[in-house]
Amino acid sequence: MRVTHVISVAAVLLSAVGLGAQQPPPTPPVAPPPAGTPAPAHPPNPDEAAPKFDPASVERGKALLVAQCGFCHGSNARGGQQGPDLTRSDLVQSDENGKQLGAFLKVGRPELKMPKFDLPDKDVVDLATFLHSEIAAVADRGKYKILNIVVGDPKAGEAFFNGAGKCVTCHSPEGDLRGIGAKFEDAVMLQQRFLMPRGGRPRRRGPRAPGSDVPPHLQPTAVKATVALPSGDKVTGPLIRLTDFDVTLYDPATQQMRSWLRTDGVPAVTLTDPLQAHVDLLRKWTDTDMHNMTAFLATLK
Amino acid sequence: MKTPIFSAFLAFGLVSGALAADPPLGLDPALLTKPPTDSWPTYHGDYSGRRYSTLNQINTDNVKALSLAWIYRANTSPQGAQTGGEGPDTPPPGSGGFGLDIKSTPLLVNGVLYLTAPDNVWAVDPRTGREIWHFYWKTRGGIHIGNRGVGMYGNWLYFLTPDNYFVCLDAATGKERWHKEIANVKREYFSTAAPIVIRNHIIIGVGGDSLDVPGYLESRDPDTGELQWRWYTTPRPGEKGSETWPDQYSMEHGGGMPWLPGSYDPELNLYYFGTGNANPVLSGHSRPGDNLWTASIVAVNVDTGKMAWYYQATPHDTHDWDSAQTPVMIDGVIDGKPRKLLAQANRNGHFFLLDRTNGKHILTAPFIDSINWTKEINKKGQPVGDPAKEASIPGALVSPTTDGATNWPPPSFNPDTGLFYVGTTRGVSVFYLTDTDPRPQGWAAAERHVGNFGTELKAIDYKTGKIVWSRPLAMSVWGPGGGSMGLLSTAGKLLFGNDGGGNFVAYDAATGKPLWHAGLGNNTTNGPQTFLLDGRQYVVVGAGDQLFAFTLQQ
Secondary structure, eight states: OOOOOOOOOOOOOOOOOOOOOOSSOOOOOOSSOGGGSOOOSSOOOOGGGSOOOOHHHHHHHHHHIIIIIHHHHOTTSSOOSSSOOSTTOHHHHHOSTTHHHHHHHHHOBGGGTBOOOOOOHHHHHHHHHHHHHHHHHHHOGGGOOOOOOOOSOHHHHHHHHHTTTOGGGTOOTTTTTTTHHHHOSSHHHHHHHHHOSSOSSOOSSSOOOTTTTSOGGGSTTSOEEEEEOTTSOEEEEEEEEEOSSEEEEEETTTTEEEEEEOBTTBSOEEEEOTTHHHHHHHTTOOHHHHHHHHHHHHTOO | OOOOHHHHHHHHHHHHHHOTTSOOOSSOGGGGGSOOSSOBOSTTSSTTSOOEEOOOSSOTTTGGGEEEEEEEEOOOOOTTSEEEOSSOSSOOTTSOSSOOOOOSOOEEETTEEEEEETTEEEEEOTTTOOEEEEEEEOOOOOOOSOOOOOEEETTEEEEEOTTOEEEEEETTTOOEEEEEEOSOGGGTOBOOOOOEEETTEEEEEOBOOSSOOOOEEEEEOTTTOOEEEEEESSOOTTSTTGGGSSOHHHHHTOBOOOOSOOEEETTTTEEEEEOOOBSSSSOOTTOOSOOTTTTEEEEEETTTOOEEEEEESSTTOOSOOOOOSOOEEEEEEETTEEEEEEEEEOTTSEEEEEETTTOOEEEEEESSSOOOSEEEEOTTSOEEEOGGGSOBTTOEEESSOTTOSSOSSOOEEETTTTEEEEEEEEEEEEEEEOOOSSSOOTTOEEEEEEEEEEEEEEEEETTTOOEEEEEEOOEETTEEOOOSOOOEEETTSEEEEEOSSSEEEEEETTTOOEEEEEEOSSOOOSOOEEEEETTEEEEEEEETTEEEEEEEOO
8 A cells, every 4th residue: 555665775685485385375474463453442342242132032022112111211212201211221231131120110210200010020031131132232333234325326426437536447347347236245345345445354254255265465456565686686476564674475476475584674675556546546535426436336237 | 679579579578467557668659750760660650651761771772682581471370370359260251352462561669560461460570571470350241352550559459350340459469458349341331441549549440332331530549449539521410511412311321431541740639531432432413512521631630539621632522532542741842931731642643732730722733644534623723523424324434443543552752852652553444324213322333444544653743743753564465554552762762662563673762763673473562661670671561462571681
């Protein structure tokens, strides 16, 4: 991407690391493991954190909520004209399987006009299960469902494709993009793909984009590195890793990973990005252009 | 410090045994107000938040000879550990999933290192890297993403757990003295901060923004753990600031978690810290207004818990750009006059400089070039958000991402160079609104990372906000590596950090040129620290589940 690592000539060729020539090559000795990347301050719950709720109990609880509580607390338990939000309630959030909720309902809160409810224990459990499932759904943002994002104007998208976006320089709806709208069932994936066709590490869950099972360095979108050796020779291939102290690339000629140590910018490394146009455009997109492009590409079926 | 470790122990033992009711003697509190040399007695080394050491035994001339002294690999087995906690023997589901990264900055007091990870505290011999004791907390759950370390008062250690207990240990033995619950884990609170000890106040804050719960900072008694005061990060109805929320309901569910340790000016008796993002996190529809005092830098009086001033870095935050990053104290000169300053490189992409006596704004400067969420910088120096860049159903393209232009890893300020150092990243995400209810909850929107223009280590001139040097970090086949990182600068003209590619690096503090590196196989995961022991300067840093110590070859 927009890296301009400084170039100078000569020196230190240390070792070409042979990692085997078989296809596909083994996982490259890439950069550090994900643990080294800066962690988000507030992570989504990991999969295992999601409590499991009996769907039948959730349904029964939902019906009970609507019938018994919805008048005051809203039909989705987020509060109504007279009653507070239940899913944000300390009592409900702290409840264990209806135990505290049941005890509360037996008494109510008469001073605030909350009557007592004599519900059978099993109904209280269902009610609690529904409320806890709602709370868990709020807390687990990794599972939030993205709504319909195909709302733009396909014609305007097409105009951008052929005009300001200059997409037509490299792409054609009848050529490489033929049927792209059908290939990507998920419009979000399609949108991500045109914004930046080279994804980050594969997502831990959820659908993956077509072709993402190919190792990143074997994808045509990989950044290419050219290493200028002291002999005057140059080696070019997909970049695996570049730091101030070393460089590794995948050498297509030998189908091996090769690495060199670097000191003070030597050997020099130049990077070229086949996706430079996408990188440049990433700074320029308006949200409207992005929505229109999504709509246009989604029509290419 | 030539004291053999066992005699230091003996002294600890006598103190804790004989004088349990009196203030213990282990840590001399006077150390907390001086630049650290033969100790590192609090999270930042001293109260300033500068993470600058006056040590210069290791310097630009000899750093090439810096060499590995030892590695300590975090031992998380309850076998043989001191144990405590209210949880079951086997951790409940949902309390794992993050692996183990050492994010704590180890303390070094009287010749012993103290470090943490979620549910674990260790005492380690700094000469050999051998474990002295291990404390294991049986958890009830909570998000186990990290722990920043312990605070120390006399011979007692304090730390927080993911299930929100405030725990006190005997530093000599690792035995628990007591624990107190400070927040409810069922409401998705989780605690990661390193307690900051100021005289007889232990300052702690809570975290967790999944369920729209209120944030607060507390001061607790070092002897008993009882609450001295609690300061809510959002106002109560009728209080000043309440006019920035539509109603009581929204402000009481408004978030603002103060989840990182702050800094402290003893002369002003003010504790400076940042508050977290507002809730619901990515939707502002139900909370029109500035939403004080979320995403703000706040000064509180340590004895009363009353707010002295605030500066809101992101009014009406809708991108998870909390303001919890370290507020760094700088005693500097502006327009020829000596000033008490406070600087912060904010997650929202802007560097702020304030007068720390009164919170008056001096300077705002963007430190990354990809910011696209602002409409303008207003008269108070605050970036004003563009409403069009709030999450929408078909998506809003925003830089930086919710990870921010930088994040929690501590920056460094070096008074010799006048430079403020920070690890940065220029990510881009699309924000999709998913909760269209008039009362959205939780995060209310989904985020998808789509790209990154690059990661850089930057040095900022605190007086002007100008970038003096910027060093691109590693590239991998996945894209730019690293970004935000823990930093340490020294009088040896060095800046210690990482390169985003798994190397621990000593940079020339003036120019950013890398002078020495060690491949640790993992980017560093905490703030490096340094101390002098037996006449030798050590530099200690965590990377993943290992703590590395370096010293000059002799």
